[in-house]
Amino acid sequence: MLEYGHDWRLVLASFAIALMAGFTGLSLTRGVSRLSVTQRKVAVSMAAVALGGGIWSMHFVAMLGLQLPIFYFYDALTTLVSALAAILMTGLALLILHFRPRTSRSVTLAGVIMGLGIAVMHYIGMSGMELCRPVYTPLGVGGALLAAVVLPVLAVRVAYSERGRRNILLGTVGFGVAVVIVHFIAMAGTGFLPEAGAVVAGPVLGNGTLGIVVTLAAFLISAAFLLTGITFGPSAEEVLASLPAREAVSAPVPLAEVVARPVVEPVVATARRAETLRVPHEKEGRTLFLDPMAISAVRAEGHYTLLLRGTERLFCPWSISEAEERLTPAGFIRVHRSFLVNPLRVVKFERLKDGGQCSVEGAEDRIPVSRARLAELREVMGL
Template sequence: MLVYVYDYRLIAASVVISMMAAFTGLALTRGLSAVSEGVRHLRIAMAAIALGGGIWTMHFVAMLAMRFEVAVYYEALPTVASVLIAILLAGLALILMHFGRRTGPRMALSGAVLGLGIVIMHYTGLSAIEGCRPVYGLAGVAVAGGLAVLLGGLAIRVAYGRRTSANILAATAIFGLSVAIVHFTAMYWTGFARTAGDVLAGPAIDNAHLALLVLVTAFVISGAFLMSGASFLSASPFPAEAPAEPPPAPPNEPATAGPRLPYEREGVTYFLPPGAVSAIRAEGHYTIAYTDEGRVFCPWSISEAERRLCASGFFRVHRSYLVNTGRVAAFERRKDSGLCRFEGLADLDRVPVSRARVPALRERLGL
């Protein structure tokens, strides 16, 4: 087996990069429930690139820290495949958290996917090495995989148990360190044997070019980290999409009329009077409530909102929409269906009315 030594300065750099990538990815996903679906997709993609790219960069910075007795190269195909695997699985883990109900089993599955992204990326990247041959057994792979799944699950649980700044920082430390822990645990169980100087099967990357590629990636991650950090520090305790204080009830309607509608922000639940809400839209197992101040995330399902608010003037006009009939500014007939129009709503000016519900809505509106 080959003997190698580490450059501990590069090891320290690999851990720092892992931490920056973890923070960037987790900070980008904060407040996604209050943005449009298109923006949510974009930010999840950016977060996946940050997390996956950070896993990959940490691995190869740590590999560059190893000083072998022989010259080593890296096959281009598995090297590229390793970063794509990391980004894909990080993205899948985030999708599980942001599209669907956040149950305990779903969090565990997301953490397992994220952890597997670390360990699969590691062994795929390790298989790219040429000039020597990595030798590892099933026990080492099992230990590294188990650690990756456990630590990934812990990071997801902390990050999404409560969406506070403190939780994001704690999850950053857990996930950033977990990438390094899994890498060096796997390397502890891995040896490197001399090879007979086989001819490379495809394009190869030498250490100098790999270092340049890693440097560029680390620079991008550092830039994203600085921008995310600035946004994180300057962010107010309330999101831009949600009102800082619950909007007041209309002048002639008491704030206590009917049950209050809950909305969530950073793990804290606030309440709105029904009269402050113009419409409610289904969003999977949850709902989005539209007010004059903006839209907010409500943990009720559309069916639960209908049941609780029907006595407060709300009416189900579509399978995905409830409207506050007292705040409908205009009704427009469209052949067999219709539209409810609202004034003063930046995010929603009209709501579709299904054909079967037009007669009942017209009666509610006094038409």
């Protein structure tokens, strides 16, 4: 077996890449559950590229820092396949987190898939070494797989228990540490043998130069995604405070009341998106149309729905699924299989053993909040 070491400058660079990728991916997916399906797919795709690409970049930069007593390099096709494997498995994990009910089981499953993506990417990438052959030990492979299952699950649980800034930062650190630990546990259980009689032309760029290029590329990609889709930025109160008075009062809810109940997405932007939407309801044999911002909640009623506006109950021909699809871009969120609520009209929230309940303006009804929807509502209400 060949003796080997590491260039710790590239090791530190790889850890920085893992942190940057984790922060980018977790920030891009913050609050996407309130977006339309198309917008959510775009955000999740960007986050998958940032997270999966960051996993691969961390591994590749760390491997470029590997110091062996012989010349070696990496096969381009195998390296590309390892990157695609990381992005696809990370994307699958994010799809589960953002397109399925977020339960303890689904969060754990997403963490396991993401962790296995780290391990699969590592070993595919290692198989692309040229002029040098990696040799694995059962203990090293088993330890890497165990770490790949446990650590990413913990990081995902932290990041998705509450989708606030603190949890995003803690999840970022957990993600970065998980990727680095999995990599170096796998490396500790790996030996290297020279390929006998191999005569292959090496790459134009040396490993050190490639490490710098990949590091810069990873940071530039993350920075571009953060600038185009970041949701970690100013709160609703800060946005409202920066607007002229005539714009701030364009929302149907009084400004003081909005500030007292912060939401992640700026309220004025939500109101403007709703300006072109009118919700039909039937009254005295006529079909009338209502501004969505005047609606406090929507309740399923068989194949139709009831609109809650103050003390009124108005019949709407939409099903609860159609109402969710149309009203989600206006800021409404699904809190139960039978209820949508307008966060701007929520006046009270209570946490219960198996979920929660909330009250909306003018209605005596207590609207149930299912356990799967609890985290989303708390995030939107700034809790």
